[in-house]
Amino acid sequence: MQFKKSDLPKILDSMAKEATVLAPMKVKGNSKFAPWGTEGELDFGAQNVLLPPKDCLFPQTEKMYRFETDGLKVNDFEVINESRPTVLFGLKGCDMQSILCMDDVFLTKGYVDDFYKKKRDDLLTVCINCTTVAKECFCDSMGGSPNGHAAADIQLYDLGESYQVKAQTEKGQKAVDSWQQYCNKDEGEIKEIACELKVDMDGVPEKLAGMFEHPIWEEISRKCVGCGICTFLCPTCYCFDIDTTKDGAEGTKFRCWDSCMFSEYTRMAGGHNPRPSKKERVRNRFLHKLEYFKERYDKNLCVGCGRCVAKCPVNLDITSFIDQVKEVASHE
Amino acid sequence: MSECTCHENPLVPQVCVITDIKKETPDVKTFRVSTRDGKKPFTPMPGQLGMFSILPVGEAMFSITAQGEDYLDFAIKKTGQLTDALHEAEIGQEVGLRGPYGNTFPVEDCKGHDLLFIGGGIGLAPVRSFIRYALEHRGDYGDIDIVYGARSPEDLCFKEDLMENWPKEKNTKVHVTVDQDLSGEWKGSVGFVPAYLESLNFSPEGRKVVLCGPPIMIKFCLQTLAKCGFKDSEVITTLEMRMKCGIGKCGRCNIGSKYVCLDGPVFTMEELSHLPNEY
Ligand code: SF4
Ligand code: SF4
Ligand code: FES
Numbered sequence: 350m351q352f353k354k355s356d357l358p359k360i361l362d363s364m365a366k367e368a369t370v371l372a373p374m375k376v377k378g379n380s381k382f383a384p385w386g387t388e389g390e391l392d393f394g395a396q397n398v399l400l401p402p403k404d405c406l407f408p409q410t411e412k413m414y415r416f417e418t419d420g421l422k423v424n425d426f427e428v429i430n431e432s433r434p435t436v437l438f439g440l441k442g443c444d445m446q447s448i449l450c451m452d453d454v455f456l457t458k459g460y461v462d463d464f465y466k467k468k469r470d471d472l473l474t475v476c477i478n479c480t481t482v483a484k485e486c487f488c489d490s491m492g493g494s495p496n497g498h499a500a501a502d503i504q505l506y507d508l509g510e511s512y513q514v515k516a517q518t519e520k521g522q523k524a525v526d527s528w529q530q531y532c533n534k535d536e537g538e539i540k541e542i543a544c545e546l547k548v549d550m551d552g553v554p555e556k557l558a559g560m561f562e563h564p565i566w567e568e569i570s571r572k573c574v575g576c577g578i579c580t581f582l583c584p585t586c587y588c589f590d591i592d593t594t595k596d597g598a599e600g601t602k603f604r605c606w607d608s609c610m611f612s613e614y615t616r617m618a619g620g621h622n623p624r625p626s627k628k629e630r631v632r633n634r635f636l637h638k639l640e641y642f643k644e645r646y647d648k649n650l651c652v653g654c655g656r657c658v659a660k661c662p663v664n665l666d667i668t669s670f671i672d673q674v675k676e677v678a679s680h681e
Numbered sequence: 682m683s684e685c686t687c688h689e690n691p692l693v694p695q696v697c698v699i700t701d702i703k704k705e706t707p708d709v710k711t712f713r714v715s716t717r718d719g720k721k722p723f724t725p726m727p728g729q730l731g732m733f734s735i736l737p738v739g740e741a742m743f744s745i746t747a748q749g750e751d752y753l754d755f756a757i758k759k760t761g762q763l764t765d766a767l768h769e770a771e772i773g774q775e776v777g778l779r780g781p782y783g784n785t786f787p788v789e790d791c792k793g794h795d796l797l798f799i800g801g802g803i804g805l806a807p808v809r810s811f812i813r814y815a816l817e818h819r820g821d822y823g824d825i826d827i828v829y830g831a832r833s834p835e836d837l838c839f840k841e842d843l844m845e846n847w848p849k850e851k852n853t854k855v856h857v858t859v860d861q862d863l864s865g866e867w868k869g870s871v872g873f874v875p876a877y878l879e880s881l882n883f884s885p886e887g888r889k890v891v892l893c894g895p896p897i898m899i900k901f902c903l904q905t906l907a908k909c910g911f912k913d914s915e916v917i918t919t920l921e922m923r924m925k926c927g928i929g930k931c932g933r934c935n936i937g938s939k940y941v942c943l944d945g946p947v948f949t950m951e952e953l954s955h956l957p958n959e960y
Pocket of ligand 2: 579585638654656658
C-alpha cells in the first residue's frame with residue numbers, strides 16, 4: 350500500500366483534526382518535532398532534528414499536582430495529569446528505539462509512572478526509514494537500524510515519489526484505515542542502507558564493568574565543560590528533578606529534566622557528594638549509557654542518534670570513547 | 682520489593698498530619714504522622730523509607746523509625762532547607778507522605794540468629810525499626826545487643842529506649858558510649874564506637890550485624906568486625922543517597938546499575954563489595 354508524497358499534507362491535516370501531530374520541522378532556524386499546522390517547514394533530511402522527541406512523553410517541565418495551604422492546613426489538593434492524543438510522525442529508527450528505552454524506565458520494574466503512561470497511551474508512532482545517513486549516525490552499531498523499527502505503530506518506507514505503508518499494530522492499522530482515500534495497492538522495492546560511522550559494541554558492557562577505576566575517566570573527562578548539552582539533546586536521557594513553585598498560598602509540584610552532568614545532581618542535604626568532580630560524572634554518564642542500563646534493562650541506553658556527537662562543544666565523542674575502550678580491552 | 686498500594690499514582694503524596702513532635706537531641710526531632718482520618722498512612726517493613734514533604738517547601742526521603750496501630754514515626758535531623766522547616770513545624774501541621782519505598786532489613790534471614798545492632802548518631806533511626814521488630818517477634822531471634830554512640834550525652838537519640846525500655850527486655854543488652862562528655866555527669870563509656878565495639882569483643886558465631894552511622898564510623902567498625910571474624914555477608918547496612926522519585930525512575934540515586942531507593946537502602950557488605958565505590 351502506498352500514498353503519494355504530495356498527499357502527505359492532506360493526511361497530516363486529517364490526523365491533526367483529532368490529535369496533535371508532531372513532525373520534524375525547521376522552525377526559525379531550530380529543528381525539532383513541532384506541531385503540524387504551526388509555522389515551520391517539514392524536515393525529513395538525513396540529519397536528525399536537533400531536539401529529540403522525548404518532550405511529548407516526558408515534558409521538559411511537567412506539572413504533577415497543585416495545592417493550596419492555609420496555615421497548618423492543606424486545603425486543596427489536585428493531581429494534574431494532562432494529555433491528549435498525539436502523533437509522532439516521521440520518527441527515525443533511533444528515536445523510536447529511544448522511546449522503548451523510556452518505556453522500560455517509566456513503565457517497568459515495580460512502578461508505573463502515571464504521568465508518562467497516560468501520554469504514552471495517547472501516542473501514535475509513525476516511523477520513516479532513512480534513505481541517506483548523516484556522518485554522526487551509528488544506530489546500526491547500537492542495536493537499531495536506519496531502515497525502520499518494528500515497534501512503531503506505522504512504518505513508512507520512502508520510495509522517492511511515494512511512501513509505502515505498513516501498519517504494525519492495531520492502533521496503527523486503525524489510523525492507516527482512515528488514509529485509504531489517498532492510498533493505492535502498489536508495492537515498491539524498499540532499499541536498505543547502513544550507517545557509515547561504525548562502533549563495535551561487542552563485549553563493551555562486560556569490559557566496562559571492570560573499568561570503574563581505570564585512568565581513562567580522568568583523561569577523557571578533563572575537557573568536559575559540564576554544560577549538559579549531551580544529556581539535554583539525548584533522546585534517552587530521562588533523569589528528572591522534582592520541585593515546587595509557589596504563588597502566595599498556592600503551590601504547584603512539577604518535575605523537570607535534570608542532568609547527571611551537573612554537580613548539584615547528587616549533592617546531599619548535608620553537603621556530601623558521591624560524584625564530586627567531572628571525572629565521576631562523565632564516568633557515570635558513559636557507564637549508564639553503555640553498561641548499567643544494559644544490565645538492568647538489556648538495552649543500550651545510547652541509540653546512536655549522533656546528537657551529542659555533533660553538538661558537544663568539546664567533542665567528547667561517545668563513538669571515540671567506545672573505540673578507546675576496545676583498545677584498552679586488547680592491551681590488558 | 683513492595684508495590685506502592687496507598688496511591689494509584691506513586692509520585693503523588695497523601696496528605697497527612699503531624700500528631701506529635703518529640704525533641705530527641707538539640708538537632709533531632711521525632712515526628713509522628715497519621716492520615717487525616719487518624720489512620721496509619723501505610724505499613725512499612727523495617728528499613729523501608731518514606732518520602733516526607735512540607736508541600737510548599739520540598740520533599741525528602743527518610744527512614745521510618747517506628748510504627749504503631751495508627752501512626753508512623755520519623756526521626757529527622759536538621760540538615761537543610763526542608764528539615765529546617767520541619768523543625769519549625771507544630772503539631773497539626775499537614776504534610777505530604779508517600780511510600781513505603783525500598784527493600785527491607787532481612788528479618789527472615791536473621792531468624793534464629795543473635796543480633797548485634799550498631800548505630801552512631803542519627804544512624805540509630807533506621808536500625809530502630811528493626812530493633813522494635815525483633816523485640817515484637819522476640820521468640821524468633823536470639824540474644825540482642827545494641828551498641829550505640831553519639832557525640833555527647835545530650836546527642837543520644839531515643840534515650841528512653843536506650844536507658845529504660847530496651848535494657849528491660851529479655852536477653853537484650855544496651856551498650857552506650859559518647860565521644861566526649863563535657864557535663865561531667867555521664868556515668869557510661871566515653872570513646873568512639875569502633876574502639877568501644879572492639880572492647881566488647883563479640884563473637885561472630887550465629888550472629889548477624891546491623892550497622893548504620895556516619896561513613897567514617899562504618900569504615901572503622903568494619904575493620905573491628907573483620908578482626909572479630911565477622912564475614913561481609915553477615916554485616917548489614919543502609920545507604921543514603923540524594924533521592925527525588927523514590928521509585929527508580931528519576932535516575933538520581935544509582936550506584937552502578939542499582940537504585941538505592943528501589944534495590945536498597947539495605948545492603949549486606951558483601952553486596953556492596955560488588956558495586957562501584959561511589960556513595
Ligand atoms: S556536551 Fe560535552 S562538554 Fe557538555 S557536559 Fe556533555 S560531554 Fe561535557
Ligand atoms: S548518547 Fe549521544 S548518540 Fe547516544 S542516543 Fe544519546 S545523544 Fe544520541
Ligand atoms: S530516587 Fe529516583 S531513582 Fe532513586
